[in-house]
Amino acid sequence: MKFPMMMATAVTALTLGHTAQAAEPLKVGISGEPYPPFTYKAASGDWTGFEVELAHAFCDAMGRECEIAPTGWSGIIPSLNAGRIDMIMNSMSITEKRKRVIDFTRPYYFTPGAYVAASDQALDIPDGLDGLVMGVQSATTNATYARRALRDSGVDIRLYDQAEQVNNDLLSGRLDVILADEIAMVQFLDRDEAEAFEIKATAPLHEAYGEGIGIGLRQEDDELREALNAAITTVIEDGTCASLSEQYLSTDVCVYD
Structure with a gap:
């Protein structure tokens, strides 16, 4: 009689553990050095800019919370692969060389x-x-x-x-x-x-x-890549990307399908 109760307790604990893990904010790696108008600190001290606001829009589309995690540019890929951040969103071009060590979402903007x-x-x-x-x-x-x-x-x-x-x-x-x-x-x-x-x-x-600017991910994070690709498509198609681009860049640089 006690065995099923113990099993139920274990399953409940496991479920709660997965729920807590799913609720953790996604750590969005940006360069610790300001790169206006893409990433920079507002007068309040908070990070803002085209890509910061776009990152929050992508996370909202996924129903996830984002946490901006400033990281030195030269160490941003090692930080991703070491698990200190979950994604790189810092005007990173999708190139063959980078794809040897990390994965990317579809491109979301491009400028020469x-x-x-x-x-x-x-x-x-x-x-x-x-x-x-x-x-x-x-x-x-x-x-x-x-x-x-x-x-x-x-x-x-x-x-x-x-x-x-x-x-x-x-x-x-x-x-x-x-x-x-x-x-x-x-x-x-x-x-x-x-x-x-x-x-x-x-x-x-x-x-x-390369192929444009994409979000850098660990190569094994297939589920996150698929979720982000869907979010990028949503944010571009509903006009949010274009609106943010016009606000911060005075032109539309979003990549449409």
């Missing part, structure tokens, strides 16, 4: 790389880069593109850990030109201190830029 230099500087891209110093954030698709496509252009490519370091060295004259995400550069050029600079050209389509 852009060259930025002083407005009064005549610049022919890529032939006119010879002898110039160009800054690029390391471990990005722009850095990969620069190494593969510009190695014979004569440009001196300098890699930086953080995007803001690249911007600051352009402003201070330590760089002649930078290559970075076009949307981020549009926001950068809105600053008063950047009024003497402009976008000179955008990078052409190239394998280094």
